[in-house]
Amino acid sequence: MAVARVVTFDGVGSERIEELRRNMSEGERPEGMPNAEALVLHDPESETSVVVLIFETEDEYAQAHEFLNSMPASDTPGTRTSVKKYDVAHRHKD
Numbered sequence: 860m861a862v863a864r865v866v867t868f869d870g871v872g873s874e875r876i877e878e879l880r881r882n883m884s885e886g887e888r889p890e891g892m893p894n895a896e897a898l899v900l901h902d903p904e905s906e907t908s909v910v911v912l913i914f915e916t917e918d919e920y921a922q923a924h925e926f927l928n929s930m931p932a933s934d935t936p937g938t939r940t941s942v943k944k945y946d947v948a949h950r951h952k953d
Contacts, residue, residue: 861913861914861915862914862944862946863911863944863946863947864912864914864920864942865911865942865943865944865945866912866939866942867909867939867940868908868909868910869937869940870906871907871908871936872906876899892923892926893922894919895912895919896912896913898911899936906937907937910936920944924942928942
C-alpha cells in the first residue's frame with residue numbers, strides 16, 4: 860500500500876511557491892530522495908501551504924522522511940507546522 864507524507868507550512872508567500880514550482884519542474888530530484896508523486900497546495904491569502912508526497916513503499920517513505928527532516932529550513936516552503944503519515948486508501952485520476 861502507498862504511504863503519504865503530509866506536511867503543513869505557515870509563512871508561504873506566492874513568490875516562494877512560484878520559486879518552488881519552478882525548481883520542482885525544472886530541477887533534478889536531490890540525491891537520496893526517492894521518487895514520489897507530489898501535490899502542493901497553497902492558500903495565498905493566509906500564506907499557508909500543504910505538501911503531500913506519495914510513496915509506493917514504506918521503505919521509500921522512511922528514506923524520504925529522514926532526508927526531508929534533515930533539510931535546512933531555508934530549503935522548505937515556509938515554517939513547518941506539522942508532519943503526518945497516512946496510508947493512501949484510494950487514488951483516482953481521470
